[in-house]
Every structure is written in C-alpha cells, then in structure tokens.
Amino acid sequence: MIDQASWIAVFPEALLLLMACVIALVDLGVKSPLRTLTYVLSLGTLLAIAAIEAFFGASGFTLYGFSNMVVSDSMSAWLKCFASLAVLVSLVYARPYALSRDMLRGGELFTLSLFGLLGMFVMISGNNLLVIYLGLELLTLSSYALVALRRDKEQATEAAMKYFVLGAMASGFLLYGMSMLYGATGTLDITMIHQAIVAGHIQHQVLVFGLVFIVAGLAFKLGAVPFHMWVPDVYQGAPTGIALMIAGAPKLAAFAIVIRLLVEGLLPLALDWQQMLMVLSIGSLFIGNFAAIAQTNIKRMLAYSTISQVGFILLGLLSGVVDGNAVAAANAYSSAMFYVITYVLTTLATFGIIMLLSAEGFESEEIADFAGLNQRSPLYAGVMALCMFSLAGIPPMVGFFAKLSVLQALVLAGGSVHIGLAVFAVLMSLVGAFYYLRVVKVMYFDAPISITTVRAPRDVQIVLCLNALLLLLLGLLPGGLMTLCAESILQMMGT
C-alpha cells in the first residue's frame, strides 16, 4: 500500500517521467527542422517542474516516501529546482548549435536531457544506496548517448567511449563501496546506515574500506584529482552543447549524493573521509589550476578550471567536522552548496557564449578565437568577462562570495591545517586568476580575427542576458541565496 505522502514526494519525478515519454512520442510527428514543438514542450515541462520544486523548497517540509527510499526535503527541492533550470538554459543555448551541426534530426537532445534530469532528480532525492545508484546510472547512460549524438564525428565518439569506460569504472567503484557498506550494516537505507554506525557495533575497518571506494566513485563523478582524467577529454571532445549538459546540472546532483552518502549516511566517519577529501582537494586545486594555464583550447581550459573549482567545493565539504564536533557543519556544507549553485550558473553563461561564437561549420574552440570579441560584440564580451572574473573570484562577482564562504568555513574550522589550506587555496586562486584574465585579455586587448558581428537567436539572447544579469545581481546581493542554502542544509542536518 503506497501512501499519499509517497506520491507527493515523487510527484515532480513522476511528472518529469511522464512528460519525457510524451515528448519522445510527440517528437515523432514533428517536422520542423528546429523542432519547435518539442522544444517548447520541454521548456514548459522544465519550467513547471522548477516552479513545483521551488514551491516545495519554500514550504520547507520533509517527506519520506516509499518506505524511506526517497526523501523530499528543501535541500533536494532547491537543488532540483536549479538543476531543471540549468537543463532548461542548456537546451536554449544548445538548440541553434545542435541545429547547425545536424544534431536535431530527431528529438533525442531533448528527451535524453529530460531523462538525464530525471536521473539527477532520483540521485538528489535518493535515501537508499540502490536508488541513488539507479539515478546515477540513468544520468550517466543518458549522458553517454548525448556525447555520442554526433556519431559521425571522430572526436565525439572517442569522448563518448572514454566517458563510458571511465564512467562505468567509477560506477563500479561506487557500487562496490555500497556493497561493502551493505555488508557491514545490513541495510541500504541511508538513515539506518547512520544509526547502525552510531550504535558502534560495526568494525571500523570494514566501513573505512567501503568508504574508500565510495569516495573514489564520488571523486570520479565530481572530477577531482586523481580521478579527473576524463574531464578534459570529454569537455573537449563532446559537442559544446552536450559538454554543457555534463558540466552544468549534473554537478548539482553530484553534490547532492556527496551530501546524502557522506553527510547523511557516514557523518560518524567524517574524520576519515575528510582526510580523503583533503588530499583530493589539494590535488584538484593544484593540478587543475596549473594545467589550465597550459591550455589553448578554451573547453579544455574550462575543464581544468572545473577541476580546480571542484577542489574548492571539496574544501567546503571537508571543514564540517572538527574534533568530532559538528556544530559548524551546516555552515560548511551550505558554503559548498552555494559554491556549486553559483558555479553552475557561471558555467552556463560561459558555455553559452562559446556556442554563440561557434558559427556554422566553425567550432570556436581555441582561446584565440575570442580575440577582439569586444570589438565585435561588447555585450557578449562583457558577459564572458563577467563569467571569467566570477570564476577567478574577483569581487563584486558572485564567485568571490562563493570562495569567501568556503574560506570562512575553513578558517572557522580553526585547526592550523585548515588555515594552511585556506592560504593554499587563496594562492591557487591567484594562479587561477591568471588564466581567466588571459581570456579577458584576448577578448579586450587583442585585435579581432574577424569583424563579423555575433548573431544570436532571440531566445538565446534573452536567456543569456538573464543569466548574466542574475550573475551580476547575485554578486551584488548574494545574501538571499546564501540564506536559502544555509536554511536547507540546516533542515537536512536536523532530520
């Protein structure tokens, strides 16, 4: 007997599944090369779902459904809201790009994205190891197919292959870790796992053994060093629109499963996993930033920049528990959440600009392709500069406040190790500033390679401007989103 609460908890997922199927069917009858009907239906669905999730998030209730297999709390609701908006924006940016590359012959771009989003939803809401795993697989399988959407293009196929092989291995890690946990605790339910560990009858060694695999799997999905090898190849190889699908919304879902698994499930093991995250984050900050300097391909550079940004997110996650004391934990995790959300927002705009510049038959892939963009289109150059300064963490851009909240959490953790990490992170962001500034330099200081003005369809223009405006506003008034993150994490920790 399934109770009503369960249905409410999964209502958005059910709706999304239904609409994804409907859109797949409707698309069969669509003749227009732009797939306008599919497009409008997808956007409508995403908007409606984002609205529902925003309502869930604002009302702030926590619902467990299907015998605690899924949970709908305000953290999951907000993350899902932002994830569907991110997919929406990605679709808007990707459509003209896909059209000019013969990727719109069928509606797969839309349906696969929606299924991928469904996978993210399941990950975000999963309260059970298997459910989380199922969500993850749904997301990654959709992504593999998306990357291979241009199957006639060598690079894309290669990227898809790499992504698939490495991704499957990561899933294997995660699954293996989960099975260890199951073996040790006898349950798949995350809440029960937590209780079982707190009860203290379980051998620490077995748990840590499982934990290592879980962290490795998660690091893979996040793209943290040393599990980062796939990120640059996939970013570069995948068609830009698809790279955005991978770089944007899934980061939110990956953050959610990190929270679900490590915080909700394994918080008693925090001292163990925090050390692992510390190694991962130091490596990511170091390799990400230094490798990005050497890149000439902008997508590859952004891939390494992502790796370094993930290092920052990990810094937020690892400063929660100090000496077994979790008082400051909510502060630390909410700073990481703020970081992820603003990072996704910035990534969307960045890739949006890259796709704009990729005219028909021409991939704007090299940083040099941005030369003199300010002469060609001051608006888009301005948006890109905004993104770069934000990623570099220069105030008053939102990226600064993200870094600030993470650093604040680190220093609040108080150990000399943490303060050392804060100084290290600060120095690494100085290195980062160099390559972000280089993009600004190319756009503003160099002579343009072509004088054609950059044209964009009206819908892309509007969404891009809104995206940039939101970035700017969040930089000037970051308080609202910060409070939202803090409250939803507090609520999650309280239950």
Add this chain to the structure above:
Amino acid sequence: MGLLSLAIWTPIAFGLVLLAFGRDDQANATRWIALVGAVVSFLITLPIYAEFDNTSAATQFAENLPWIERFNVNYHLGVDGISLWFVVLTAFINLVVVIASWESITAKVQQYMAAFLILSGLMIGVFCALDGMLFYVFFEATLIPMYLIIGIWGGPNKIYAAFKFFLYTLLGSLLTLVALIYLYIQTSGSFDIATWHALPLSRSEQSFLFFAFLAAFAVKVPMWPVHTWLPDVHVEAPTGGSAVLAAIMLKLGAYGFLRFSLPIAPDAAHEWAGLMITLSLIAVVYVGLVAMVQQDMKKLVAYSSVAHMGFVTLGFFVFSDLGVSGGLVQMIAHGFVSAAMFLCIGVLYDRVHSREIGAYGGVINTMPKFSAFALLFAMANCGLPATAGFVGEWMVILAAVKANFWVGFGAASALIFGAAYTLWMFKRVYLGPVANAKVAALEDIGAREFLVMAILAVAVLCMGIYPKPFTDVMDASVAALLQHVAVSKIAAVPLN
C-alpha cells in the same frame, strides 16, 4: 539614500549608462555624458565637505544597512577626518581626467569613460566603507576597471603591464582576505571595523594581522621592495590611467594602514615601526636616486611617486599628530601633483608620441604657456614652499626629527634628491634651445588643456598657501586615532 551612497553610485550609474547605450559612432555625445556624470559626482561630494563637523572624530554621514545577513556583512558607510578629503579628491581627479582625455582617446570612448566613472565610484567606496568586507569588495573591484584601462588603451607593452598590475596587487590582497576572515571569526561574526578596533589581540596575533595587511597595503602604496610593478604599469598605462593610479589608487594602500593596520594591531605597529621606517627611508632615498637616472619621463614620475609615498608611510609610523597629519596632507598633495605631472607628460605624448626625455629639449620655446604650468608642478613635486608638495613633507620631516634626528635627516635629504631629479628633467625637456624638428613643430596647449592645467594649478597653490582647510578637518580624527593606537591591546586579552 545618503550623500555617501550618492557619491559612490552616481558615477557608477553614469558609467553603466554609457556602457549600455554608448555607441562607437557617437563618441562626442559619450564624452559629454561622461563629463556631466563627472561634474555631478564631484558636486555631490562638496556638501559632504561643507557639512562635515571638524570638531568631532566620530564617523559622519553614516549609513548602515544589512547586506549579507548570513555573514553579518553590512553596507556601512561613513567618513571621518581621515577619509573625508579623499572622497572629494577622488571625484575631483576623476573630473580632471575626463576632461584631459577628451581628445586623446578615440577608440571605444564609451568604455573608457565608463571605466573611469565606475572606478571613481568604487574608490570612493573604499574610503567610505566602515565594514571590512565592504571595504575589501570595493578595494578589489577597483582592479577590474584599471586592468581594462591599462590593457585596452595602454602602450605597446600594455598586456604585460596589465597582468603585472592585476596579479601583483591581487596577491597582496588575497592574504588580507584571510586576515579579514580571521578577524571575523575572532569577533565571533562581525565585519564591523570599529568592533575590530576594540578587539583585544595577543602579540603574535597582532603580528600575523599586521603582516597580512601589510601584504596588501605595501604593494598598493607601493613600498620598497614591492614597488617594482608601479614603473612598469605607469609607463604603459594611458595618461588618464596613470593619473588616477598615482593620484588615488596608491592612496588606497596608505589609507588602509590608518584604517586597519594601526588601530587593529597597535602593538605590532609599534613593534615593527622600525622596519616600516627603514623601508620608508629606503623608498625615499634609494628610489629617489633611481628616479634620477631614468630616461623615460613616466618612469621618473613613477619612481618619484614611490619616494613621495615613502614620506607618507614614514609619517604614519612615527606615531605623532604631526607625522600622521603630515602623511595625510602629503597624500592629498601628491594626488594633485602626481596627476598634474602625468597629465603634463600626456600633453607632450599626445603631440610627439614619445616619453623619452632625450626626445625633447627646449619645449619652452614653442609651448610657453604649457611650460609655465609644467614648471609650477615640477616645483610642487620638489616640495617648494607655497606649493602643495611642501606642506606635507615639511610636517613629516618635523615629526621625524622629533622622533629621531637621523630619521629626520634621512628624510630631509630626500628633498634634495626630489629637487634634483625633477629639476634635471625639467631642464632637459623644457629648457635650452629647441632640440629637434618635432619640438619645433609643437603647438601650445588649447583651451581644454589650459583648463585642466589651471584647475590643478589652483589646487596646488591653494593647498600650498593655505593648508588649514585640509589639516583642520583631520585634526580631531588623527588625535583620536593616535590615542587609540597608544593603548596596548595585549593586556586586555583574556587569559585562558
């Protein structure tokens, strides 16, 4: 909206309007809008000065609104006697620069003017901020327009200069960020600067904070040995950029000492005063000597800026009324004089396109009016009595002699170097027979340039002849600051 908010946001709003609606083919309209923006922004700062209460050391025109509630960051503005003049000075220099760049900038005029307007708003924000995080945001945000100004409108080696400027100053201020967060946590969640002033701190904590702040402010001032970015940047920056950089941006660092380093870590400031005085003296003497051998006029003025800012930091770290006020007066005077010096070089550069001293000679023959102004500013740069340059230097030297004769002696000797390199440059560029055909073909300054020079000349002379309005404003605040700095914070640290 209070006056200070208006002073900050009016130029920024004008700048944004220019960015949004300015077009390449409407350069003239853009210039006029920018001028209106600069004039309005300057006029707004006048009532702040007029209504300022000299007798009070308290911050005035305060505005306090919650900004980021989660971190207890407030939009807290206010001015006291220390910051008041810099608000006016910033708006003034901005106006001068807008007029001075009228014809010399032809590419992307709307972005150029917008960058300067936004920059001036941000810098006023730095001087008004009473919340540590707000200060930092304004402080860092100034890097973005300056980076673009140097990179887009700069000289041949502009890209190197733009990066050097950005990364060098960013490195310094990032360490300060860690210090700010540390203070935030020590006060259990406050970014209020006044709260930080009252916070008891142990000796080691104070030393850590002092050096973390030093990293940002010393680079910005710039103090020897982290001054090397300044000559490179000045040489490549467009005239307006150099003027604003020398006149205002360097002051952000010196101002930071008075707002953060001294009152927050008074014991460390006393403890390390010897080091600071030594560095200042090296800047004054050694960098003065370096200035003497420069072939490039802009480099020469840049090194002279470093030397003059050495006076400022010297004045601060002798901890006397006279020294601190002298340092402040020197900051304002240097704002006028260095802007004027760079604009003079700009006038020549616009015509001859060379900054080399060797490319000139006998300019006075073809540009008599301009040379008269240049002479006045050169004299002010050497600190001739009755010019702005004299007052501050004299006060600092007096204070230094009172503290320690040899320190004062070293500082005073710099006056000679200052006179030497400035006058020598003047002789080589302006005096003598006409050196070459280019100089022979020079036309004297037109009405617009005359206006710019005249405004600055009036400012330089007024300040030199009657400095009372400047010192009166700061007396109460400086006295209060010194009183605060004289009290040790270590004893108040609770023992645990």
